Amino acid sequence: xxxxxxxxxxxxxxxxxxxxxxxxxxxxxxxxxxxxxxxxxxxxxxxxxxxxxxxxxxxxxxxxxxxxxxxxxxxxxxxxxxxxxxxxxxxxxxxxxxxxxxxxxxxxxxxxxxxxxxxxxxxxx
Amino acid sequence: xxxxxxxxxxxxxxxxxxxxxxxxxxxxxxxxxxxxxxxxxxxxxxxxxxxxxxxxxxxxxxxxxxxxxxxxxxxxxxxxxxxxxxxxxxxxxxxxxxxxxxxxxxxxxxxxxxxxxxxxxxxxxxxxxxxxxxxxxxxxxxxxxxxxxxxxxxxxxxxxxxxxxxxxxxxxxxxxxxxxxxxxxxxxxxxxxxxxxxxxxxxxxxxxxxxxxxxxxxxxxxxxxxxxxxxxxxxxxxxxxxxxxxxxxxxxxxxxxxxxxxxxxxxxxxxxxxxxxxxxxxxxxxxxxxxxxxxxxxxxxxxxxxxxxxxxxxxxxxxxxxxxxxxxxxxxxxxxxxxxxxxxxxxxxxxxxxxxxxxxxxxxxxxxxxxxxxxxxxxxxxxxxxxxxxxxxxxxxxxxxxxxx
Numbered sequence: 349x350x351x352x353x354x355x356x357x358x359x360x361x362x363x364x365x366x367x368x369x370x371x372x373x374x375x376x377x378x379x380x381x382x383x384x385x386x387x388x389x390x391x392x393x394x395x396x397x398x399x400x401x402x403x404x405x406x407x408x409x410x411x412x413x414x415x416x417x418x419x420x421x422x423x424x425x426x427x428x429x430x431x432x433x434x435x436x437x438x439x440x441x442x443x444x445x446x447x448x449x450x451x452x453x454x455x456x457x458x459x460x461x462x463x464x465x466x467x468x469x470x471x472x473x
Numbered sequence: 474x475x476x477x478x479x480x481x482x483x484x485x486x487x488x489x490x491x492x493x494x495x496x497x498x499x500x501x502x503x504x505x506x507x508x509x510x511x512x513x514x515x516x517x518x519x520x521x522x523x524x525x526x527x528x529x530x531x532x533x534x535x536x537x538x539x540x541x542x543x544x545x546x547x548x549x550x551x552x553x554x555x556x557x558x559x560x561x562x563x564x565x566x567x568x569x570x571x572x573x574x575x576x577x578x579x580x581x582x583x584x585x586x587x588x589x590x591x592x593x594x595x596x597x598x599x600x601x602x603x604x605x606x607x608x609x610x611x612x613x614x615x616x617x618x619x620x621x622x623x624x625x626x627x628x629x630x631x632x633x634x635x636x637x638x639x640x641x642x643x644x645x646x647x648x649x650x651x652x653x654x655x656x657x658x659x660x661x662x663x664x665x666x667x668x669x670x671x672x673x674x675x676x677x678x679x680x681x682x683x684x685x686x687x688x689x690x691x692x693x694x695x696x697x698x699x700x701x702x703x704x705x706x707x708x709x710x711x712x713x714x715x716x717x718x719x720x721x722x723x724x725x726x727x728x729x730x731x732x733x734x735x736x737x738x739x740x741x742x743x744x745x746x747x748x749x750x751x752x753x754x755x756x757x758x759x760x761x762x763x764x765x766x767x768x769x770x771x772x773x774x775x776x777x778x779x780x781x782x783x784x785x786x787x788x789x790x791x792x793x794x795x796x797x798x799x800x801x802x803x804x805x806x807x808x809x810x811x812x813x814x815x816x817x818x819x820x821x822x823x824x825x826x827x828x829x830x831x832x833x834x835x836x837x838x839x840x841x842x843x844x845x846x847x848x849x850x851x852x853x854x855x856x857x858x859x860x861x862x863x864x865x866x867x868x869x870x871x872x873x874x875x876x877x878x
Contacts, residue, residue, distance in 0.1 A: 357822060363878060389818050389834040390848045412848050414816035415878055456822070 358415060359450035361423075366415035371425035375408035382469035383411075386462050391417050395425070395466045404428050404436045404471075409463065416448075416456055421463035423447045428467055437471040439464060476767065476775040477860035483508040483763075484858050494828025497863045502646055502674060502807045502854030503832050504696045507760070511700060514759035515752045525748055527725060537751055544754035545741070548706050551761045552691070553682040556711055558740040562749055565705035566673040567596040569692030570640075572707060572744060573669050575720040577638055578604025585610040585637040588666070591617045591844050592645040592652070595837040597671045601640060610637070617844060621648040621797040628657070636666040643675035643691075647836045647850065648797035649780065649804035651675075658687040667713065673697055676706075677856070678776055678806045680769035689713035695753065699856070700760035704753035707744070714740055723747040764857075772857055776806040779855045779864060783808040786868040792875050796850060809836075809850040812874055817849040823877055824851075827870045 358366075375381075378396035385392045391413035398406035407425040411418075423444050428436040441461045445452065452460055481487060486506045489496040498506060518540060524533035526541045541562075549557045563569040581587075587601045591614050601612055613631050616624045623641075632639070639661040644651050658668045668688040675681070677698035683691055690713060694705040709717065719726060719737060723746030728736045737743045764772065784800045787793050792813035798804050812820050821833035833851045835842045842848060853867055 357826065358819075358878060366878065390839060390842065391816075391818075392848070414818040416819075456818070459818070 357451055357453070359448060361448050362415055362419040362450050365419035365422040369418060369422040371408055371422050371429070372410065372418075373408045374410065375406055378406075378408075380470045382466050382472075384462065384466050384469065386413075386417070386458050388458055389414070391459065391462060393417065393421050393463050393466050395421070395463065395470045397428070397467070397470045399433055399471075402433050404431050404433055407467075413462075414459055416450075416452065416459040417462055419448060420444050420460045424463040424467050433471055437468055439467065475860070476771060477858050480508070480767070480858045481860070483510070485509060485512075487858060491828040491830070492826050497827075497829040497866050499853040499855070499859065499863060499867060500830045500832050501677075501856035501859065502697065502852065504702070505677065505699050505856045506858065507699055507701070507756070508763050510763055511756045511759045515701060515756040518752050518755040523752070526751055527742070540758075541749065541751050541754045544758040547758045547761050548708075551681070551765065552676070552706075552708060553684055554708055555684055559708055559711055559714060561707040561709065561714070561741040561744045562754060563692070563705045563707050563744075564703060564750065565694040565696070566671060566692050569690075569705055569707035570596050570669070570671060571600045572720070573690050573692070573709075573717070574600035574604040574640075576717045577667060577669075578608060579718060579720070581605060581608040581610040581637060583609030584635055586633075586635040587612050587638040587640065588615065588631055588636050588661075589613075589639075590615040590623055590641045590652070591841055592623065592642055592648065592650060593640075593838065593840070594642065594646050594671065594673070595839070597640055597642060597669075598840065601638070614840070615641070617648075617650075617841065620799060620802070621645070621650045622802075623650070623652055623657075625653075628660070632660060632664055632666070634664060636661065636664055638669060639666045640669040640671070642671040642673070644672075644678070644805035644807075645797075645838075645841075646674050646807065647809050647838050647841055647852065649674075649807040649809075650798055651679075651803055651805055654686045654688065658689075662687065674805050674807065677764075679773055683708055695757040695760065698760055699763055701750075701753040701756035704750040704757050711740070714744075717744075719743050719746075721746050725749075767857060775857065776855045776859070777803065779859055779861065780804050780806060780808055782861055782864050783853055783867070786864060787871065790868060790872050793871060796845065806856065807852055807854040809852045811847065811850050812871065814875065815878060817851045819878055820851045820871075820874065823874055824867070824870055827866070829867055829870055831867070 375396035381396040383394040393411035409421040522536040672693040676693035696702040726746040817833035
């Protein structure tokens, strides 16, 4: 086991979500979507949402991003799916961090924040 | 004794322990480290001689002015400029490019073209976008061939009577490509275009003879060549600099001022409004003195050896792709690479855990990244203190990396 993993920079959750994301892919019939980039590194994330009667019936993401950003997108999608849109729109970076359980440094915090802000954009009225 | 053995003890920061390992600093293209002489020259200046320059009629003011202007003389000798008035001290490469682009921008007419290249750093793209905007002028760009070199046939097609400016990097900050400056500038001159060369990745590494390059403007930064941040150089051929209208005003850049007009100062001070970075000029002087003592030919030879070693050892690691010119072609002191299945930021973060500092991302060259069909690379870059052992440690860490995430 390497120092990086021991130190918790890449938690088990991040490695698992990076290797096998559960919400990655297209969402045909998405009713809303948004995309943005991280100007620091050029990472790109698109979140697609299927809204039905004010509830987030489905979420998928696509993009080209690092392990932390990909894991964050996957967790963001999981947290949003099934919730009322108004609640999903209030998800924060802290909510995602609580699931990731990793020692994210300030320089990588934007990798976590990007998918959350893209989801908020997709859900904006 | 190799150059790194000779210099290593001069750089206090190289004693740092990072994440339990000796620091292996392979990010000198982003910003180099400084030798003790530079740090001491700056603190000595603040401790004994600081005052404002040029207008303080007292002992300290005179000392500070002499030290500031001595830096200009040092730069003039270092780059082989014909006259000291051709050396404008700026805030850095980005500042120098903005200065030239904003001034030349005012002279652009509808239909004019600014020719750049796909290799450029954003700092040699954005100022030109701003310069052509609202002038009815446009930007064209020379593509990069598969081997990382400029497509010179395309250059010939793109260059024409509408080309007013040719602006390009001497050395690519991503691929390390060394562009044929003299050849490009000679062709540009034939069509009457002004030539602007971004020397940020060249001045720290290659012996420069500015007059032999044949360009009109050449810019570089201090902090990539062992000097402090916050200062850089804009060299302009005397006639080219004279023809440039200043776009920034303030104290020092004028001779006489009335409420509604002013008369500009002589070169080079016309382009240095406000209080300049004086301590930084003292530091830049010390940095160049350090490089001159080593000898730039020796610096180039050392870094070429490191680049060659890096290209060879990285290319031999399964899953690692090296970008840029082949090993047989001279390159600057940078090598970009990627690791299959890993994002460049994760590569950098994992290497950091081993004390190895590399840059990762788009390197402020998004158009180039798009052309290569990638979002980013990791990049190892070198300076006088970089050792062959540093490269071996990088290779060793990279070989183990793919199993780590």
